[in-house]
Amino acid sequence: MERTAAIKKICDAKFRLGLTWADIARSIDRSEVWTTAACLGQGTWEHDDIEKLAKITDLPTEELEILTTVPYRGRSESIPQDPTVYRLHEILLVYGDTIKELIHEKFGDGIMSAIDFTMDIDKKVDPAGDRVVITMNGKFLPYKKW
Numbered sequence: 647m648e649r650t651a652a653i654k655k656i657c658d659a660k661f662r663l664g665l666t667w668a669d670i671a672r673s674i675d676r677s678e679v680w681t682t683a684a685c686l687g688q689g690t691w692e693h694d695d696i697e698k699l700a701k702i703t704d705l706p707t708e709e710l711e712i713l714t715t716v717p718y719r720g721r722s723e724s725i726p727q728d729p730t731v732y733r734l735h736e737i738l739l740v741y742g743d744t745i746k747e748l749i750h751e752k753f754g755d756g757i758m759s760a761i762d763f764t765m766d767i768d769k770k771v772d773p774a775g776d777r778v779v780i781t782m783n784g785k786f787l788p789y790k791k792w
Contacts, residue, residue, distance in 0.1 A: 652712050653687045659703035660685075673702040679765045690716050749786070758784035 660670065671681035674695045683689050691699070691713040700707040726732045738745075749758060762785035770777040 647709050647712050649687050649712050649715075649717065652710050653685065655705055655709055656685045656699070656703055659705055663702075663704065665702065670699065670702055674698040677764065677766075679767060684713065687713070687717050688719055690714065753786045754788055756786055756788035758782075759787050760784060762787075 659665070660667075667682040667685070668678050670685065671678040674681060675698075676684075676695065680689060684691055685699075691710070693711075693714060696710045696714060697707055699705075700710055726735050749756075764783045766779075766781045766783075768779040768781070770779050
C-alpha cells in the first residue's frame with residue numbers, strides 16, 4: 647500500500663470512529679503534534695506504534711506498515727493553498743528574517759533543529775477572540791568551524 651492510501655485510511659477511520667488526534671496520541675503514548683504529523687505521513691513509525699494505531703483505528707496492521715519507512719518530508723515548493731497553512735507560510739515570509747536575526751543574536755551562528763524538536767499547539771481563551779498558541783522548541787545547532 648502507498649503512503650497516501652494509508653494516510654487516507656487513517657483519516658477516514660478517525661472520522662468514522664469520532665476520534666481526535668489527542669485520542670490517537672494517547673493510545674500510542676506519543677505527543678499530539680508528533681502523532682498528527684506522523685498520521686499525515688510526515689514521520690517514521692515504529693512497528694509497536696503501528697500495532698497500537700491499527701488497534702485504535704480498527705485498521706489492518708499490514709495496511710499501515712508503509713508508515714515505518716522514512717517519508718519525504720515537506721510537500722511542495724509552491725505557495726500553500728489551504729488558508730491555515732498559507733497563514734503559517736505568510737508568518738515565515740513576514741517574520742522569518744526576524745526570527746533568524748534574533749536566533750543569531752541570542753545564540754550565535756547556527757540554526758534551530760527540526761530534528762531535535764518539539765511543538766505544542768494550545769488554545770488560549772480570550773474575550774476578544776480565542777488565541778492560537780504555537781510553541782516550537784528546537785535544539786540550537788551551531789555551525790562548525792574547521
